[in-house]
């Protein structure tokens with residue numbers, strides 16, 4: 001259940017970031033996950049889909065990069081490029 | 088077909104809890120309340136140790152306790168026998184306490200009326216490590232019956248704590264507890280960490296613990 005509450009925190013954080021950027025269409029969330037953060041990758045991936053349901057993040061992908069440290073951060077948002085979308 | 092583009096954000100996911108914990112920490116400081124949390128695996132003796140601690144402090148200080156549990160208020164009932172104010176936080180399916188739960192639980196209490204507030208976390212050696220509760224001291228407990236290598240197996244919780252407490256020391260001989268191996272395991276994940284050995288049954292080690300928190 002721990003991973004679900006973390007997934008909800010990710011969704012909350014990403015929603016805020018999207019809003020601040022004028023709600024671009026999100027494709028994927030890139031996350032750096034330290035081995036010492038105590039989070040299980042598979043469980044988090046599973047929880048992420050559940051947490052996204054009914055939010056602007058529904059159907060997006062979570063891309064996890066594993067590192068040795070304690071850090072746990074959203075590093076980047078992959079969005080649809082407006083310039084092309086306008087074509 | 089549209090192209091995609093990456094925007095860099097570098098945002099800490101635990102930010103919300105971290106911010107709230109920082110607020111709590113400031114409130115505790117302003118109120119002059121020393122907040123101490125206990126974490127351990129289920130059954131390591133948090134409640135027993137806390138019962139003894141509350142009983143020993145209660146005559147000289149204003150103390151209270153919060154206790155987290157998934158489903159019951161058994162621990163709160165045990166702690167309430169020490170006659171200090173106790174509040175249960177029932178977490179449902181959540182495997183740890185977070186700063187918001189603590190904040191909500193504190194709503195009816197006036198912090199400045201308390202010298203010490205103890206928080207017993209849900210029995211779990213993994214999840215609580217990621218959630219700062221604003222406490223000024225976090226103690227991680229391990230009992231002599233659960234294996235000397237716990238620190239090496241669960242380094243993150245030991246990283247998040249300030250002091251390690253080896254509990255049920257009265258049973259050490261019966262289970263052939265290897266004191267040196269346990270200390271080496273703690274030292275390996277957290278060099279220089281303070282280690283105390285206690286028994287809630289006999290009271291061994293309690294003076295050292297009380298000296299540590301009354302400093």
Ligand SMILES: Nc1nc2c(ncn2[C@@H]2O[C@H](COP(=O)(O)OP(=O)(O)OP(=O)(O)O)[C@@H](O)[C@H]2O)c(=O)[nH]1
Pocket residue numbers: 127128129130131132133134135136162209210211254255256257258285286287288289
């Ligand atoms: N011999 C001995 N037994 C102890 C000691 N401390 C706790 N126990 C026993 O260990 C068992 C678990 O103790 P608790 O205090 O309930 O442990 P806990 O960590 O609060 O457990 P949870 O809240 O369920 O995670 C009980 O049967 C206690 O009586 C001790 O110092 N010596």
Ligand SMILES: [Mg+2]
Pocket residue numbers: 133134135162207
């Ligand atoms: Mg307990």
